[in-house]
Amino acid sequence: MKLNLDTLAHLPDGIRRPAYQLGDLTAGIVHIGLGNFHRAHQALYLHRLMNDGAALDRVIIGAGARPTDAAQPLTGHRVTQGFFTPLFATAWPQAGQ
Numbered sequence: 628m629k630l631n632l633d634t635l636a637h638l639p640d641g642i643r644r645p646a647y648q649l650g651d652l653t654a655g656i657v658h659i660g661l662g663n664f665h666r667a668h669q670a671l672y673l674h675r676l677m678n679d680g681a682a683l684d685r686v687i688i689g690a691g692a693r694p695t696d697a698a699q700p701l702t703g704h705r706v707t708q709g710f711f712t713p714l715f716a717t718a719w720p721q722a723g724q
């Protein structure tokens with residue numbers, strides 16, 4: 628199952644959905660570079676804050692700084708509509724998030 632707005636409501640039980648409304652979010656952070664590394668850290672922490680009703684004005688906008696960034700395919704990111712699934716090598720207290 629691809630993770631996006633259309634499939635969010637159809638996720639199996641035990642998979643948490645965002646507690647915030649996506650329409651309530653606004654941009655507030657520019658991330659220099661279009662790589663995925665920040666999503667493993669910054670975006671996960673922001674998501675947790677947003678679930679608590681904080682940081683709703685801190686959506687991350689990616690900005691390419693290298694000439695090769697313009698050619699970087701963002702197709703996968705468009706398909707998931709900004710959603711991603713972090714996978715952990717060890718158990719974390721809030722697994723299935």
